[in-house]
Amino acid sequence: MANTWQADPVLSVEHITMRFGGLVAIDDLSFNVGRHDITALIGPNGAGKTTVFNCLTGFYKPTEGMIVMRHEDGKNFILERMDDFRISQFAKVARTFQNIRLFAGMTVLENLVVAQHNTLMKASGYTVAGILGSRSYKRAEKAAVEKATYWLEKIHLIDRADDPAGDLPYGAQRRLEIARAMCTEPKLLCLDEPAAGLNPRESDDLNKLLLSIRQDEGIGILLIEHDMKVVMEISDHVVVLDYGQKIADGTPAEVKIDPAVIRAYLGVDEEEAPPIAEKLITEAIARAENEPPAQQGGR
Numbered sequence: 679m680a681n682t683w684q685a686d687p688v689l690s691v692e693h694i695t696m697r698f699g700g701l702v703a704i705d706d707l708s709f710n711v712g713r714h715d716i717t718a719l720i721g722p723n724g725a726g727k728t729t730v731f732n733c734l735t736g737f738y739k740p741t742e743g744m745i746v747m748r749h750e751d752g753k754n755f756i757l758e759r760m761d762d763f764r765i766s767q768f769a770k771v772a773r774t775f776q777n778i779r780l781f782a783g784m785t786v787l788e789n790l791v792v793a794q795h796n797t798l799m800k801a802s803g804y805t806v807a808g809i810l811g812s813r814s815y816k817r818a819e820k821a822a823v824e825k826a827t828y829w830l831e832k833i834h835l836i837d838r839a840d841d842p843a844g845d846l847p848y849g850a851q852r853r854l855e856i857a858r859a860m861c862t863e864p865k866l867l868c869l870d871e872p873a874a875g876l877n878p879r880e881s882d883d884l885n886k887l888l889l890s891i892r893q894d895e896g897i898g899i900l901l902i903e904h905d906m907k908v909v910m911e912i913s914d915h916v917v918v919l920d921y922g923q924k925i926a927d928g929t930p931a932e933v934k935i936d937p938a939v940i941r942a943y944l945g946v947d948e949e950e951a952p953p954i955a956e957k958l959i960t961e962a963i964a965r966a967e968n969e970p971p972a973q974q975g976g977r
């Protein structure tokens with residue numbers, strides 16, 4: 679039987695190459711993201727993961743190849759031909775970044791309402807009069823606050839709705855970023871190292887949130903992640919890059935014992951790789967589970 683990402687992809691990356699002068703950051707890369715899957719894009723530092731995200735979200739145009747978003751109604755969007763704001767608005771791809779990019783001085787609630795500006799502007803008819811007077815704008819504004827409230831409950835921050843976003847602990851700011859992306863109603867959510875800097879408890883909360891988004895919202899999630907505990911626990915599908923090339927693509931169980939993956943991460947021979955991989959992954963998970971929670975606080 680075909681895997682879900684082959685049978686029903688929400689995203690198809692087809693033979694993309696990205697060159698920066700003489701440097702080939704991505705080299706003839708193809709992979710799919712299943713419509714309702716959590717897919718992890720992993721690889722050593724400099725493997726090309728962020729460059730893939732930048733190509734998906736229109737920040738870079740790949741030198742070669744094609745990236746297709748496939749909506750369930752049959753509409754396809756060729757992303758490398760679209761501006762970044764159209765990719766988010768029409769193709770419905772949302773993204774978070776490695777470094778937090780919330781509006782720190784706005785309240786937690788405001789951050790989620792502002793994320794819905796496309797819907798609000800449409801309801802205003804793109805006029806000041808519309809914003810000031812129209813019923814449709816008022817209705818849209820109410821719906822925007824309701825949606826923001828739904829997400830604040832989901833990420834357990836409803837009690838902090840009126841606090842400045844910059845006052846939240848780091849792990850809460852990461853959850854708020856994900857909620858902000860979800861307020862744009864994406865069909866594909868791209869997360870760049872969502873677990874970076876989280877303590878084990880926050881990391882567990884993140885896992886639960888991502889699993890609940892997959893279950894309740896039924897969208898695809900593509901994440902770049904170095905934290906193998908997160909990758910192995912929640913991913914349906916893992917794609918591994920090294921020097922811009924795909925070296926493995928399969929379920930977490932398949933990928934973690936793939937000799938090419940171990941060689942890329944550790945530089946060991948193929949015969950040594952599988953047992954070392956099992957041992958390292960088991961150790962890393964045990965370490966993460968036993969670590970005391972790190973101190974919280976904005977950074």
Ligand SMILES: Nc1ncnc2c1ncn2[C@@H]1O[C@H](COP(=O)(O)OP(=O)(O)OP(=O)(O)O)[C@@H](O)[C@H]1O
Pocket residue numbers: 698701702703721722723724725726727728729730
């Ligand atoms: N704008 C750019 N100009 C030149 N080289 C770039 C540019 N962006 C990325 N690169 C190079 O492309 C390669 C892949 O970088 P990329 O940031 O995509 O890797 P990564 O897998 O995300 O790494 P990390 O895990 O460290 O974030 C690196 O050699 C990087 O230096």
